[in-house]
Amino acid sequence: xxxxxxxxxxxxxxxxxxxxxxxxxxxxxxxxxxxxxxxxxxxxxxxxxxxxxxxxxxxxxxxxxxxxxxxxxxxxxxxxxxxxxxxxxxxxxxxxxxxxxxxxxxxxxxxxxxxxxxxxxxxxxxxxxxxxxxxxxxxxxx
Numbered sequence: 001x002x003x004x005x006x007x008x009x010x011x012x013x014x015x016x017x018x019x020x021x022x023x024x025x026x027x028x029x030x031x032x033x034x035x036x037x038x039x040x041x042x043x044x045x046x047x048x049x050x051x052x053x054x055x056x057x058x059x060x061x062x063x064x065x066x067x068x069x070x071x072x073x074x075x076x077x078x079x080x081x082x083x084x085x086x087x088x089x090x091x092x093x094x095x096x097x098x099x100x101x102x103x104x105x106x107x108x109x110x111x112x113x114x115x116x117x118x119x120x121x122x123x124x125x126x127x128x129x130x131x132x133x134x135x136x137x138x139x140x141x142x
Contacts, residue, residue: 006090007049016045016052026066026102027054034110035064038117039129048090060120062111063094066102074136093120095128 001135023044034054035042046056048063055064067080095116101109114130121128131142 008047008050009050010047012047012050012052016047019045024066024068024099026068026099029102029106030055030064030066030097030109030113033106037130037132037134038114039131040121040126042119043109048087048092051086053087057128058119058120058134060117060124062117062120063092065094065096066099067096068099 023090027044031044038057040057040059042055042057042064044055046063048056053063056062065080065084080096084096087094094119095108095113117130118128120126
């Protein structure tokens with residue numbers, strides 16, 4: 001499959017935008033506490049085929065999924081497996097994190113993600129940066 005251009009169900013665009021505007025508490029925590037300060041850049045609610053990835057980094061070929069308790073049902077475990085395999089077909093690694101881990105073990109979740117990103121950057125010859133002190137543009141400034 002072509003790894004440079006991901007398929008995209010445009011019918012999901014409105015839903016993805018709505019999800020970006022109304023993130024879960026865990027998505028807010030991982031975005032505002034970590035991912036938005038990482039270079040290479042992450043994106044929220046990226047459409048990949050008929051799925052919407054919670055967080056996505058093209059350069060690292062990485063998808064991060066935040067799973068609530070509903071993901072533990074047999075039906076959803078099968079759905080998540082199919083979804084992960086689909087993203088793997090495009091060369092993307094999927095890191096699955098639980099809401100509980102983000103809520104109760106954020107420090108270790110952060111270390112896990114940062115270590116993965118740092119090692120992947122090194123492997124790909126990319127610069128890695130984590131700078132929570134960096135001033136980010138607000139929507140008003142853009």
